[in-house]
Amino acid sequence: MSRITLSNLAHSYLANPASDADFALKQMDHVWDDGGAYALLGASGCGKTTLLNIISGLVRPSQGRVLFGDRDVTDAETSARNIAQVFQFPVVYDTMTVRDNLAFPLRNRGMDAAYIARRVDQIARMIGMEDRLNRKARGLTADAKQKISLGRGMVREDVNAILFDEPLTVIDPHMKWELRTQLKDLHREFGHTMIYVTHDQTEALTFAQKVVVMHEGRVVQMGTPEELFETPAHTFVGYFIGSPGMNLLDAEITGSEAHLQGVSVPLGAVYGPTTGRTQIGIRPDYVTVSDEGLPFTVKRVEDVGRHRIVRAEFQGQPLSAILPEGSSVPADPRLGFAAGKINVYADDWRVQPTTVPGGGLNDGKDPE
Amino acid sequence: MEKTQNNKAWFLVLPVLVLVAFSAVLPLMTVVNYSVNDTFGNNEFFWTGLEWFEEMVTSDRLWDAFGRQMLFSGIILLIQIPLGIFIALNMPKSGFWASFCLVLMALPLLIPFNVVGTIWQIFGRVDIGLLGHTLAAMGIDYNYTNDPLDAWITVVVMDVWHWTSLVALLCYAGLQSIPQAYYQAARIDQATRWSVFRYIELPKMKGVLLIAILLRFMDSFMIYTEPFVVTGGGPGSATTFLSIDLAKMATGQFDLGPAAAFSLMYFLVILLISWVFYTVMVNMDREDAK
Numbered sequence: 001m002s003r004i005t006l007s008n009l010a011h012s013y014l015a016n017p018a019s020d021a022d023f024a025l026k027q028m029d030h031v032w033d034d035g036g037a038y039a040l041l042g043a044s045g046c047g048k049t050t051l052l053n054i055i056s057g058l059v060r061p062s063q064g065r066v067l068f069g070d071r072d073v074t075d076a077e078t079s080a081r082n083i084a085q086v087f088q089f090p091v092v093y094d095t096m097t098v099r100d101n102l103a104f105p106l107r108n109r110g111m112d113a114a115y116i117a118r119r120v121d122q123i124a125r126m127i128g129m130e131d132r133l134n135r136k137a138r139g140l141t142a143d144a145k146q147k148i149s150l151g152r153g154m155v156r157e158d159v160n161a162i163l164f165d166e167p168l169t170v171i172d173p174h175m176k177w178e179l180r181t182q183l184k185d186l187h188r189e190f191g192h193t194m195i196y197v198t199h200d201q202t203e204a205l206t207f208a209q210k211v212v213v214m215h216e217g218r219v220v221q222m223g224t225p226e227e228l229f230e231t232p233a234h235t236f237v238g239y240f241i242g243s244p245g246m247n248l249l250d251a252e253i254t255g256s257e258a259h260l261q262g263v264s265v266p267l268g269a270v271y272g273p274t275t276g277r278t279q280i281g282i283r284p285d286y287v288t289v290s291d292e293g294l295p296f297t298v299k300r301v302e303d304v305g306r307h308r309i310v311r312a313e314f315q316g317q318p319l320s321a322i323l324p325e326g327s328s329v330p331a332d333p334r335l336g337f338a339a340g341k342i343n344v345y346a347d348d349w350r351v352q353p354t355t356v357p358g359g360g361l362n363d364g365k366d367p368e
Numbered sequence: 369m370e371k372t373q374n375n376k377a378w379f380l381v382l383p384v385l386v387l388v389a390f391s392a393v394l395p396l397m398t399v400v401n402y403s404v405n406d407t408f409g410n411n412e413f414f415w416t417g418l419e420w421f422e423e424m425v426t427s428d429r430l431w432d433a434f435g436r437q438m439l440f441s442g443i444i445l446l447i448q449i450p451l452g453i454f455i456a457l458n459m460p461k462s463g464f465w466a467s468f469c470l471v472l473m474a475l476p477l478l479i480p481f482n483v484v485g486t487i488w489q490i491f492g493r494v495d496i497g498l499l500g501h502t503l504a505a506m507g508i509d510y511n512y513t514n515d516p517l518d519a520w521i522t523v524v525v526m527d528v529w530h531w532t533s534l535v536a537l538l539c540y541a542g543l544q545s546i547p548q549a550y551y552q553a554a555r556i557d558q559a560t561r562w563s564v565f566r567y568i569e570l571p572k573m574k575g576v577l578l579i580a581i582l583l584r585f586m587d588s589f590m591i592y593t594e595p596f597v598v599t600g601g602g603p604g605s606a607t608t609f610l611s612i613d614l615a616k617m618a619t620g621q622f623d624l625g626p627a628a629a630f631s632l633m634y635f636l637v638i639l640l641i642s643w644v645f646y647t648v649m650v651n652m653d654r655e656d657a658k
Binding site: 053056057058077078079082083084085087089091093094095096104105108109149152153 | 547549550552553555556557558559560563567568571572
């Protein structure tokens, strides 16, 4: 087990990448702490799988280095890295029994037979397949096969890290929750570094201590689920995390106020001058709908069970607000923005306020 | 309500029946007819019952040819199947060279059988053939017209040259259908090259491999043209395989009765062995699904 450092890393699938757009993975420096449980979150095609494959050595990066601890493994073969990876779709060795499938990585490492038997039983119990150990893996259902793949990923105790590439896609929802819980238990018990790729934010937020959000080949933010929610470093994070995503409104910033076509909104902090496209971002959760505040137009109200979502238009721009349970939209609705919950973005990146009320500098994360 | 009974739909299969009757059933029945009669021409037939069959079953000549035939099929399967797999494993997976290899491999398959025979007949000749002359010049005593072993080697090498491509191409198709994720998972699991072959490639190739074995067995068991052109079944009867023997008997000696009995048994043997292959294949599939 060791810390994994990606230094100056970038990758392109083209032989001679010319522009930034040719890179599947833009240049990055990133450190995965030993024993951390990370979720790698992002839309399809943003480079998550490429990043994972570079860590496991299935793909050699076009530039930069991969370090396990202090050891440079950039040119090391996958098998020399001793790393486990579970893929999106199940991979089982058809002609082997379930038991042999689970034992395969251990046998390849030349472990002793008694240990293998013990460990395989343990893993089989964990994935709930102890009654089917002696049958052939061929002909099992997709989710049973995926459980075997997961089991094979977890069976080695001495791996440097376990990488999961959207492993629960083919699993049914009930089993999904159970397996995710077991993965968390496993992490608590053995303390492996785990990197879990997903595009499902619920999955990411429940699994991980730290969530890494990727967008168009870049890591745009790494933080706790709370940091991602409160201070998204990039408009993509604001939009991708939360349901519905963060409201983004074009505005002009002067000092501690945002101007939206004549209407002023207090920001709760002082900002320096901004360049490029300037937007303010506020979570629908922090938009209050009552009978006082700024005028706006309600388009429709959606009932999503626990609360209702107000879809509206404010100063000609679309906006969503969350209406808590029990409250309703007044006859002449007005809206208010919770103080200090507004973030400012210039060309999609978050702008740090120069001061916040109450003194001191904001401790929000800098964008990378 | 009484259900109307109307089986007139059966008449719809009549055209097919007529077609099959003329193309397969009638010629086959002619053979059956010859096999139970003796004839001296003039369309006169004398009933002999199963005499020809008895004669053929006890004929040393037939059993010798059968033995040679089994040996030949065995040898070429033992060479072509592993060699085909080996070639398929080492062919480029994509790009220009993959297409190039595919075309190159397909070439021998496109050459007519008697041309293949002629090519090797000339290639192996000691006086003018590139192979024969070169071997002679190197001091190796090679002559497929005199030496039974040389004749066998020539015929086997020729068949390997002609047909290994088929096995290789079938295996290649099987290999190409394996998703990349399997190889990646094997690397993650630190599998050896042998394990990758044994647990990923071989199981995925099994289906096409069994078809390749079946095809190669049937084809080699019926081989006629190429050895006939190269060695004419000689020296002596060293390379006289079943088909060659049959043709000698039927058109060389005009022993139509024995030849007919012989060909019927030949047909049944091929049918039997193919059925055994098929059953084994199906059973293996069923066992795997358990």
